[in-house]
Amino acid sequence: MTQTLTDAEPLSYEEALEHFDPVLGFEVHVELNTKTKMFSSAPNAFGDEPNTNVNEVCLGLPGTLPVVNGKAVEYAVMLGLALNCQIAERCRFARKQYFYPDTPKNWQTSQYDEPIAFDGYLDIELDDGEVFRVEIERAHMEEDAGKLTHAGTSGRIQGADYSLVDYNRSGIPLVEIVTKPIVGAGARAPELARAYVSAVRDIVKGLGISDAKMERGNVRCDANVSMMPKGTTTFGTRSETKNVNSLRAVEHAVSYEMRRHAGILASGGTIVQETRHWQEGSRTTSSGRPKSDADDYRYFPEPDLVPIVTTAAWVEELRAQLPEPPAERRRRLLAAWGFSEQEFRDVVAAGLLDEIEETVASGVAPSVARKWWMGEISRLANARDLEPAALGVQPAMIAELNALIEQGRINDKIARQVLEHVLAGEGDPEEIVSARGLEVVSDDDGALTAAVEKAMAENPDVVEKIAGGKLKAIGALIGPVMKETRGQADAGAVRKIVLEKLGMEG
């Protein structure tokens, strides 16, 4: 008996591409951020005690009936439109039936033959600006499943003694976005994979319909990869790597699967159609479940939910409300702010576009807004192990701080202290400056002049240099004056007083 070869050493990335062309396909699940679940009024919330965000519908108790969340339908249509899809005039739900403890009623309510959105596309911009069109097959509504924790020594399903189920996630509204097969990406396939998932994440975030946090599973990607010999057009057998939950992992998983498939095919072997699991530690995938009889889901129309009909007027009303697409917005802001490409990329990577845009809208110069968010605020966030946007600094606060600086009432150093007090919850900048007496020392009462006179008297050699024309030496007097005024002197004012005392022009 000859055994079919199903495993071999992966080829190098270059070797793989020398002989084969990749074909990709993605299923991206987006959790919507409605207040309640898809089919019940239980809350859609993250991080609560297990099995406390559930009711009889989420638990699939006998005799209970689902009712569709109208807001979730609205969000699904908005997402369909943002993906340039057709919106179905009429669609319905279906039961996808399987036995697994994450789904208490033994079917997942989904859509099958009549998705709410279909035939769309997304133009994906790669790092160097090249645009690659990804065709969207469909976007359909469904519900999320509960969360399983495998108990046992390994913490993994293999070797687990039993599993524990929390149904808080059960019934959270999902939209699943399915691409058509993506051909022709070649060596850029992994990069395209990352850019595609990133684009979907940006879109749902921009629409405000999802929290879009991949680390929380709000956006989850299943990546399908197959390889076909160069010059041929018949797709090979694909593998599906499940739940790849970071952009970097999507890129690495696609790259690894391309190499693995190529290694097996080049050795004359056969690809098993199966699910694969991404292993972050080794940056490889491991074998999951082969395609089997259990994948016969026996879909049929959900009898407990009536069809959904969309009118052209409603769809157009939603289309009119769509925000500017993220890629267009980035191009517009880059031009408006005058940042370098690198500065702009850093801002995007830090997730601070919204914050800087709002800060600029509050009257702060773009370069100043960038300096605050990418500098001090990022530093403070980093020290607290938070994303800068999650630190709780409001753009209006930065505008207020900046105005105080421009009015000469505080300096940069004091402004940074004020920000820390803002974060400590002491109020807004204006209140903190007056409550803590942080305003720079004005010379109304002669205090600043007195401090300057003292510094000059104590540093005759410095004064001599300044009088001799070395104006840079004034810097040596700033320190003592600052010390005298507890850091609240304005350097410009000190310079002016020194020059006046010496009868010199600035």
Add this chain to the structure above:
Amino acid sequence: MSEISRADVEHLAKLAHISMTEAELEKMAGELAVIVDSVRSVSEAVSGEVPATSHPLPLTNVFREDEVGHVFTAEQSLLNAPDAEAGRFKVPAILDEE
């Protein structure tokens, strides 16, 4: 007569987690074939232009406002659980995807 084989019934029974004896499988294959034929005779009575009906009620767009309603406590949620641990349902480990 429709072709519903014993193997078809066995496959469906497995998917539906229903345990059936050899005799039941044989009997059910015959009975299901009769049911399928009866349904077919109904479809012969309508012309080709009539679309299949999945929902007999002339209703569409029955929606709920996105407002939070009642929830169970963890204790209430677990009342019917055959076994529980740490506020969660305890179930046998089933080999499948993670």
